[in-house]
Amino acid sequence: MNNCPHGSSVATIHTLQRHRDILQDYTHEFQRTNNTIKSRREREQLLGTGRNGGKSLAGLSRRDLYLKESEHLANSEGLVDEQITIAMDTRDHLKTQRQTFKMIQTKVNDLSNRFPMVNSLMTKINIRKRRDSLILGTVIGVCLTFMLWWMFF
Numbered sequence: 001m002n003n004c005p006h007g008s009s010v011a012t013i014h015t016l017q018r019h020r021d022i023l024q025d026y027t028h029e030f031q032r033t034n035n036t037i038k039s040r041r042e043r044e045q046l047l048g049t050g051r052n053g054g055k056s057l058a059g060l061s062r063r064d065l066y067l068k069e070s071e072h073l074a075n076s077e078g079l080v081d082e083q084i085t086i087a088m089d090t091r092d093h094l095k096t097q098r099q100t101f102k103m104i105q106t107k108v109n110d111l112s113n114r115f116p117m118v119n120s121l122m123t124k125i126n127i128r129k130r131r132d133s134l135i136l137g138t139v140i141g142v143c144l145t146f147m148l149w150w151m152f153f
Helices: 010-049 062-114 116-152
Strands: none
Touching: 010 062, 062 116
């Protein structure tokens, strides 16, 4: 639009802008089509010159190549189905283990409620465990503080 002479009318400038927009749209469409053609050519080239188990596929027709590709996809689908089955079995086993651990926890809680001495012993063990964790955390924090202080000063 900067190339337009000063005497150009607004309609001419608008027409010029519209033609540039159309050119840009066509260029974009051309690039997209060109990329699609390139990808198809590369695919055909790979299918035509590839090797499958040591056998050359150059003598096979396009239909045979597509059938082989379809067969490979079906095999891949079967492998994925096997993996899904394994994952579902694993999930079922984990659910069973969770139920087993819940039953064990329930039995331990029943025993601790049945025998108050065991319950008080478990409580004391948990309190001591928490206290030891706090002491250890404090010691580590103090050591880290002194180490950082020593490094920077």
